[in-house]
Amino acid sequence: MSVYKPFTTSDVVVTPFKVNKSFTFKGTSEFISSNVGIDRFFGKNTPYISGSNITGEISTQNKTLIYESVKQLYYSNFLNGQDGSPANLAQFNNDGTITVQGGSGSYQPMYDNYLPDTLAANRLFPTASDDNIGIISIPSNLFGEYIKPGTFSLTTPSNTIVDDGEGNLMDSTLKVGDIVYQHGMVILTAFGSSITGSSYGSALYGTGIYGSNDISELNEFITGSNITCSFQSTTTIYESQYKCTLRENEYNYTQNPSAISGSLNSGIVQNFLTGSYFEPYITTVGLYNNANQLVAVGKLAQPLQSSNTTDTTILVNLDL
16 A cells, blocks of 8 residues: 655755865876866967967867967956956947947947956966967866866976966966866966066066066976876755655554564454554655656665654755
8 A cells, every 4th residue: 555645845945055076187198088088278379370380189279269269258358457458338329329438439348258256357368479378178077067266276296386266376476377167267378478467576477487488387287298187176966855744643554564464465453553552663755756656765764653643754855
């Protein structure tokens, strides 16, 4: 015999929460393996020539296109100042005309640039001819919804780069680039001869990095095989809580075969089950769909005795 009791809307509560998983990959062979797929690219501020300046370990791209794409997506608003370059916004007048605020010129919307927080942005980008940037692209199947801020590190035999939790990549006390958590993009920008953007100094781009255009350190991060990349992914899990309430007059009979006296088909129960004080023990809770099909089973850690005088509530949590 089966007995079903439907849930009401107040009996089911769905709660989202974030979970994290740590990843560590060492060397080029682990980076480019089929189940990892971390790619590394150079970007270079040089004229585009089809078929030349190829970069990438998994997919091949043009260095110029990498440079221009990164510049447009992540730095287009921060080439003239650390708080962003104001866009010429359109003002729609009552007479149907359009006036461009802030000066003449065509209407150009501001790019989003995918900032990590609402703090004053501090993004710098090399813009001189032949300047280089480095890109490490982590696929979304690894980082989930975004890389957990403050967990990224990139290590070579001579250097370690970590993120500060606010989107900045730091080499000791020097800022050397940016990380876009929601895209899995690690961008190294401190290796050009002309850095454009917010003010810089010893606390950001030190003289040993800024202005040298020496890409030996950049080469170590982008092409070196003795390198380790670590980070934590972030994924939202939804926990469903089902409140199973048994009234004092419900589920007060046992279906255990040992409750039958004699043959199982006789239907005669043991004498001790006929008293008004009999309270069976609950060991298992089953959840059924609308077609009365069993979809989940919950086992109690120890048998729970039901009550003939008060309601009994069992909470079932499912993480999906």
